[in-house]
Amino acid sequence: MSVEQIQCVKLDRAVLVIEPDLSIWTAISSLLKRDFVLVEFARNAEHASVLFQRFNFNLCIIELSVIDDFCSFFSLSHHAVNQDYAPSHLSDKKTQLRFNSIPDAPCLVFPQQFIVTSKSHKSEDILYAIRKGACDYIVKPINALEMNEVISRWLFQQSVIADTSVEDNLTFSTQEKTPNSLFSFFIGDSIAIQQVKRTLTIIRSTGHALLLEGEVGTGKKFAFKQLQQSLNSPTDLIMIDCRDLSQLDEQQIRFYCANSKLPLWLVFNHIAELPMDKQLVLLIILDSIKIYEQIRLVSMSATRLFSRVQKGEFLIELYYRLAEFIVVLPPLHQRSEDIVILTKFFINRCLMKSAATRKELLNNYSQWGVTDFQCLTEYYWPGNIQELKNTIEQCLLLNIAPKEYMQRLATTHNQHSTNPLETSEINSGQHYLPVDWDLKSIEKAHITRVIKHYGGNKMLAAEHLGVSRKTIDRKIKEWDLD
Template sequence: MSVEQIHCVKPEQAVLVIEPDLSIWQALSSLLKRYFGLVELARNVEHASALFQRFNFNLCIIELSVVDEFQSLFPDVNQSVNSDTSATQLNKVNDPLQINATVKSPYLAFPQQFIVISPSLKSEDILYAMRKGACDFIAKPIDATEVNAVISRWLLQRSSVVNTSIVDTLDTQTNSPNSAFSVLIGDSVAIKQVKKTLNIISSTGNALLLEGEVGTGKKLAMSQLQQSLCSPSDLMMIDCRAPSELDAKKIGLYCANTLQTTWLVFNHIAELPMDKQVELLIALDSIKLNGYQHVRLVSMSSTRLFTQVQKGEFLVELYYRLAEFIVALPPLRQRAEDIVMLTKYFINRCLIQHNTDRKALLNDYSKWGVSDFQCLTDYDWPGNIQELKNTIEQCLLLKVAPKDYFQQLPATPNLIGANQVDTPHSSLGQHYLPIDWDLKCIEKAHIIRVIEHYDGNKVLAAEHLGVSRKTVDRKVKEWERD
């Protein structure tokens, strides 16, 4: 990545500046907006902790005098905090009692990518900042040439690090949600294991089969594989739903004419017709015989491919050729602890894409309550990450809180056939009751249904219904007596 290319990455970058002096911020702001799509200011550590929970920052610029104070918000600078804390506490950052407390979110860690800003860059100050983990320094008063050089250096270094092998340091680098070392967002055990496995596999020449429901991120996993290589690579994506794309001669010619690592990616491999499976097997034999060691095979399937083999719908020889390694991407319902982090990421992207409306969007987002985040984490997400992204964007742009959004959803057919996912709740959508029921029966059915939706949590149910917790308890006791 050259200095000239740096401006091309602007929409994907976000920076947080922790600086008490507003004049310094004003001098920095115009410079940083050249490189970052989202630039946020915190004049104190309390404000910084609130912003840090709401957004996914690629870089933090911190005044040297507050580094220790900001770091003290995190119980351990190398590990995420107690995962038992509910992610739905995200919205409580505006509460004065919460602001002064330790950051209580299961996905936050002290930023590993930060630059120190200081009026005095003495050798002892530089040494102290380096021990804290600072990657560079900016002196006060602000000099535009120096700031441009520091940010350019950081972006170039970031690009260089991303393109190197990170197998040995994966555990520490993927602990932070602000890490630049993975395109797969999440800090759950399941997604950490996927990241680690992909980085190990990237250094081998084995064929890989990526399995996962629609929307779980198979193409992102492919990007992660490419990112993990130390050298440039080519990619040839073949959609097996269009058998005409599978041309053995074209594949052979493509492999012969490239000397760098070449990824042959077969998307929707389970839908490849039997005659084309034979053709593909012959093509793979040809690649092996010609000694194309730089060719890497990756196949993607939204269903378990071995099930197709058992049904006699997929060649067993081809299966074992393509599935030397298998990585199963977990559905979102199995990594619910990542939902708030993903929500924060999609909000960040939406704000960048609609920068002119950012203030209004932020104001609407700040009104999301506990039950809104509870709805997001409780929902089964049959469309997985893609559905979550769509939902967050709709909620923001339509100015509808998630709780209200789920209430407004019409009754839709189950997606079991399309994505092998059963949705246990209708997400409080359209619901029909017998015409001969009286109001008391309807009230009872609806309240019980809301309580079940919140897994028995009567506080959230009461908030949803717009009544007190005592009212819900009283109604339940009356029904028990009846």
């Protein structure tokens, strides 16, 4: 396929420009929109990291002055970087420390390809960008002709090495995990999941009883396994499913507790479903085994256990024995900024398990576009991470793009829906507001929805709405006063 033929096809791809001075892109942004469905701009690497969590970018165009921050956020340290080749205007101690820093969690490297822009003509700066992994270099001021040539070159390279680029794009690096990096396989960087990591890190070496709460599919068992493995020492485990009352055997539990030579984890799953009479039995058991110091209690519940206490359905004495610390696993729709990285993690794991059909699956994945990732981030995910995993594997194995899969899912939901308004909302993806709302209520609902769409980032919400960050803050303050 020639360059001309490639340019005739508008690819379903996305590009991100990271540039402190976005005014220089005003005249040539239309060129990018000709070849990319989604064109986003960020003034710094922090802004870019939020956009990366929301969208799947195939290409980045980065100003040289922010390339180190970019590498620090996205851990592109798989590219060999020699400190002697640091760019002339960036060779300071602070920058070098950033190069040597190792992230405390494995990360997905994306995109593999990026282009560097700079006013510098110095050969050492160009060499530095290449050593960082840049596939091209543009000297400022950028003109439309040069940009067109660079994008055409990149598109042609993508058509030649499509299979390789897809595979590299999914590379999941665990080699950078340090011995002290805890809970590193909690995939995602959302505020909600960071809070879970921090809490588990604090309580991991204590003897306090832990209550893990969260909807079905949010990863409660996974969180417990991470907690157990973080201690780096052998332990014994008794896992009791409270839906099976025969497992709550008082004599057997006491026997294991008395004879265990290792620290013992006593785990109660579905604790909220334990009948009242068995709750009393469990309370007696806990009283009888509290003399053993090596026992750690962990309970799991798909509902808020204290709500059952308030309804008189759960013994308050037992609740406070089991809930010395509470960790709530957030539902996936509350951490939608993690969906892209979770998606790539599940794709990568599926590829590792399907070695015989790996090339075919890579080809299936290469057909996914911007709109496919957007529909994944906008879906509510009632089944949380487990539903996302199932969806990704089905799309990959059956060669169905996520957008098409979601449309089929909506059709299935419609067949069971008796509410015409609910059906029309699913089909169109729109959110209809009551006709009796005034403009102020509609404005509040829309601004709130946009802020939620960007994971609570008011700066991005303001840019999306075309207003200043101060306007967003002022609106929120007015709502609080109301």
